[in-house]
Amino acid sequence: MAKTREQAWELLKSYNQSESLRRHALAVEGTMRALSERFPGANQDEWGLAGLLHDLDYERYPDQHCHKAAEILQDEGYETTLIRAVMSHGYGIVTEVKPETDLEKVLYTIDELTGLVTAAALMRPSRSVLDLELKSLKKKYKTPSFAAGVDRAIIENGADMLGWTLDDVLESTIQAMRTVATEIGLDGSAAST
Numbered sequence: 001m002a003k004t005r006e007q008a009w010e011l012l013k014s015y016n017q018s019e020s021l022r023r024h025a026l027a028v029e030g031t032m033r034a035l036s037e038r039f040p041g042a043n044q045d046e047w048g049l050a051g052l053l054h055d056l057d058y059e060r061y062p063d064q065h066c067h068k069a070a071e072i073l074q075d076e077g078y079e080t081t082l083i084r085a086v087m088s089h090g091y092g093i094v095t096e097v098k099p100e101t102d103l104e105k106v107l108y109t110i111d112e113l114t115g116l117v118t119a120a121a122l123m124r125p126s127r128s129v130l131d132l133e134l135k136s137l138k139k140k141y142k143t144p145s146f147a148a149g150v151d152r153a154i155i156e157n158g159a160d161m162l163g164w165t166l167d168d169v170l171e172s173t174i175q176a177m178r179t180v181a182t183e184i185g186l187d188g189s190a191a192s193t
Contacts, residue, residue, distance in 0.1 A: 003078060008049050011076060016059045023184045025052050027114040030180030031173055032107060038172075039102045047103055050085040053078075054107060066090035066097075092154075099161060109158025112150050113173050116140065119147040121177075121186045128188030129181050134171045141170065 012025055032051030036042040057068035066087050073083045087097040088104040089111050099108040120140045121129040140146045159169045181187040 003049065003076070005045065005048065005052070008052050011072075012052060012056060015056050015072070018059055021055060021059055024114065024118075025055060026180060027118060027177055027184045028052070028054060028107070028111055030183065031110050031114055031176040032103075034176035034179050035106050035110070035172060036103075042102065046079070046082060047106070049078075050082050050103060050107055053082070054086050054089050054111060056086070065094045067095070092157075093151075099158070102162075105158060105161045109155060109162060109169060110173050110176075111154075112152075113155050113169065114177060116147045116150045116155075117173055117177055118184070118186065119150075126188045127186070127190050129174065129177045129184075129186040130188060132174055134167060134174065137170050137174060138167070 013022065016022055016025070029048045029051035033044050033048040036044045036047040053069065053073065055065075055069070056072060058065055061068035066089070069086050070083050073086065081101070081103070084097065085101070085104045085107055087095050088099040089107045091098050091108055099105045117129060117132065117137065120137050121127065121132050123140070124132060124136075141152065144152075155169065156166060159166050162169070164172075177184070177186065182189070
């Protein structure tokens with residue numbers, strides 16, 4: 001049975017109290033929805049739900065990440081394609097479910113990257129993704145100490161899976177995150193005056 005976005009959001013909130021985890025989920029959801037437009041026939045709602053729910057279990061069950069989410073989503077009646085996408089975003093880290101579909105490859109690629117884009121935007125005087133440019137993000141990307149927890153190898157591996165250049169992945173993610181800048185607190189409204 002297809003689930004609504006509202007049902008997914010309520011499920012996410014019931015498992016994640018952290019505002020930063022919720023914002024990350026919204027960033028990945030927005031990025032997935034925007035990037036789905038690059039794939040003819042992609043179901044934007046399905047892509048969005050996969051992005052929104054990908055870290056469903058992370059706050060409560062970090063040692064069972066992806067696996068517990070799959071169990072919860074199955075119990076909640078979510079589609080197997082969405083459950084597999086959630087599992088595949090942890091490929092090589094916590095699961096051996098290799099991304100195969102376009103949805104899975106994009107989720108795998110941009111999950112870490114949205115964190116890097118967020119960190120880069122927050123370092124700007126504007127505290128906004130709206131004026132973040134590729135050149136600036138690339139500089140941060142090439143500095144291993146910046147957002148050190150972001151695994152660049154995953155992003156690069158994902159870009160290879162998609163057949164995209166790293167620049168394309170970076171620029172596409174910036175543009176996609178701009179579509180949800182207000183929802184994720186990166187529209188500059190929180191900039192210090």
